[in-house]
Amino acid sequence: MNRVVITVRFLDDRFHGLLDRNGPPEWPPSPFRLLQSLVAGAAGRGDLVAGEDSVENYNYTKIGKALDWLQRLAPPTIVAPHSHRGQAITRFVPNNDSDNLKKLNRQERLTAKPTIPTLFLLEPDQKPEVHYVWDISNLHDVPFDSIRDAASCLTSLGWGVDMAFAYARLADQSIVESLQGVRWYPKENAWRSVGMLRTPTYDRETQECTLCDLRHCHHTAINRIEHGKPLKTVDKPKVFDRVLYTSTERPIGRPTTVFRLLDENDEIYRHPHAKLMHMAAMARHVAIERMKVDPPPWKTAEAEDWLESFVCGHRGAGEQHEQISYVPLPSIGHAHADALVRNVMLIAPLECERELEYVAQRLDGEELQAEQLVRSDGIDGYGQNSRRIFLERITPPRGKFIAEYYLGTAKVWHTVTPVILDGHNKKSKSDKTEAIARQTEKLILKALARAGIESPCEFTWQAIPYLKNCLSTHKYNRNGRHTGYHRPAHLRTHTAVHVRLNFTDPVPGPIAIGAGRHCGFGLFAIKNN
Structure with missing residues (x-):
């Protein structure tokens, strides 16, 4: 068994993740988004660090250490269903500023939120699943049991409405070949205007990594409000790499x-x-x-x-x-x-x-x-x-x-x-x-x-x-x-x-x-x- 496979099963046949706030859609769901969901699930259960969950605490649990190990791997191959871009819809929702006395009228406080779903085109016997496949044939001391526990923490992938569950398994090449869907292959050191997906990264020299950055962003979010002081800025994730993914659905020409x-x-x-x-x-x-x-x-x-x-x-x-x-x-x-x-x-x-x-x-x-x-x-x-x-x-x-x-x-x-x-x-x-x-x-x-x-x-x-x-x-x-x-x-x-x-x-x-x-x-x- 020389592959680690994390399979995400969606409860619905659609995905709402976007590359940016106003689109375009992100497909397939990026490896960075998967790690983000795994970290959120583990932290929500209190299984990420031992003791107080603060950015200064690096006393990771077995699950936390497994996620740290996962972010250091080369980008995985992704197997995802055939897909179709759905109809873009703009919804107007409250902007969480009801304390603004200048905008007492609720209609004036509404903000536009675009929704661009990606619809799964499933075969009759195909499940709404996305598979992430890592080659571990040259690796030792694989923390698979902890990876499996981390996968069980996942509750959604994409927006909050993209509810899902995940499970991990060891597999060989024959099992990987039997997975249904389109194969998406990473092309490192290549760059295009389309097809770039975010992937976790780890810098051995600076010790800067995606996991630490996600924890920092969460810390700024939960501490943005302080009584008697202006609302603090919430940092967005910025420690990640971008890797070109290609497939038969989105082939790219050579430079x-x-x-x-x-x-x-x-x-x-x-x-x-x-x-x-x-x-x-x-x-x-x-x-x-x-x-x-x-x-x-x-x-x-x-x-x-x-x-x-x-x-x-x-x-x-x-x-x-x-x-x-x-x-x-x-x-x-x-x-x-x-x-x-x-x-x-x-x-x-x-x-x-x-x-x-x-x-x-x-x-x-x-x-x-x-x-x-x-x-x-x-x-x-x-x-x-x-x-x-x-x-x-x-x-x-x-x-x-x-x-x-x-x-x-x-x-x-x-x-x-x-x-x-x-x-x-x-x-x-x-x-x-x-x-x-x-x-x-x-x-x-x-x-x-x-x-x-x-x-x-x-x-x-x-x-x-x-x-x-x-x-x-x-x-x-x-x-x-x-x-x-x-x-x-x-x-x-x-x-x-x-x-x-x-x-x-x-x-x-x-x-x-x-x-x-x-x-x-x-x-x-x-x-x-």
């Missing part, structure tokens, strides 16, 4: 930054569609050269390894690593789009916004070095171009093709550049069509998994492009001459296909899959209806 290509006259430069890999290689090359002399200060100790892995994209045998993708963006989106490359997008893994921002700031205004790249990497044909090319960082305008088709959110996506599969779909010339189709499907599933796409989807594939002025996956024409896309040497013999993805739920961009996803191949755009 990106976009550069426009300019020539020496500050005019838009247009790069051939078939040679987009050359543009990716040049952008990568200038990033490498820039980071060699100016690596991030927080990466100084490991600058060489970070450069080799994150910027260059080189991976050691058996290593899992994170890297930047250098993706040229063909111009698409209207009937006269020519699919030429005028922009380059850098894509980073979810938790690498800081590193991407650092690299992007230093690439703004840099010149791409074509001639040097030809000599060092042997890329054929591009060195003949004598025009100078510069990078200008931009924010993609709303309503234009980058924001709409590459970075939008939709259920149906199709390739702009073909997906280069990690292998071959044809083992011999005698392979039957059914065998080739099965192998192609297997390789596409592998490409989706390696790109980290977890949302369920159906897909189809073909050799012909879905968009005008894009190229087919054929490498040679009828005369045996090279046609189609220029590919990196290590990918020239791999199978390539154009793919259309149909997701069950809307998925945000950017989407790039396949063995060439880091250099512009396997790039998807939203299907234009």
Whole structure:
């Protein structure tokens, strides 16, 4: 049993917790809110500290010590029901100021209180439960008995009307997989404007922690009134962390930054569609050269390894690593789009916004070095171009093709550049069509998994492009001459296909899959209806 699971069972099929006083709704209920409810329940029963319940008293009971242990854990995985945002209602209630002689009329003392419920969408045999799952496989001396006692103290989660009870149990992976609901996974060190949930925190150096802060806030609340003196301020909780939670209901796109290509006259430069890999290689090359002399200060100790892995994209045998993708963006989106490359997008893994921002700031205004790249990497044909090319960082305008088709959110996506599969779909010339189709499907599933796409989807594939002025996956024409896309040497013999993805739920961009996803191949755009 390597998991601790705290299950909260609501008495009703709705939840009223908000991220702020006026919304939006908080869903799922945050780990901070769970700890807050556990602390309130234990303190209400007198089971938090031994002796007088004052902020100076740190003589915790077994339950108090268990809650202190709980706040130090990494953010849990949350399993919650499918949900739907209910109708927002504004209620007008007394403002607890009936002693105000200037407002003798009750109607003048009413204050607005918005109510935005989150409604559970339960399966026929599903209970209104939210599960919090912590991995304890590497921990020792787990105070489970006290955690179980603390869970039994919970009386509500959210507002006072969100009455609930809770219980704790030890579980293995099979039990966790059997829990009904949507899985919400924490993505530490990532940041987005939506999807951030509060989590408990503990600072070992300052000894500042969520539990101490909650007790302090409660102390200011019960001591706010003192006879003959003005009403004292009630402190709100402020010691917590914010962690991004993602799921199939709220997937998030990876962090990106976009550069426009300019020539020496500050005019838009247009790069051939078939040679987009050359543009990716040049952008990568200038990033490498820039980071060699100016690596991030927080990466100084490991600058060489970070450069080799994150910027260059080189991976050691058996290593899992994170890297930047250098993706040229063909111009698409209207009937006269020519699919030429005028922009380059850098894509980073979810938790690498800081590193991407650092690299992007230093690439703004840099010149791409074509001639040097030809000599060092042997890329054929591009060195003949004598025009100078510069990078200008931009924010993609709303309503234009980058924001709409590459970075939008939709259920149906199709390739702009073909997906280069990690292998071959044809083992011999005698392979039957059914065998080739099965192998192609297997390789596409592998490409989706390696790109980290977890949302369920159906897909189809073909050799012909879905968009005008894009190229087919054929490498040679009828005369045996090279046609189609220029590919990196290590990918020239791999199978390539154009793919259309149909997701069950809307998925945000950017989407790039396949063995060439880091250099512009396997790039998807939203299907234009």
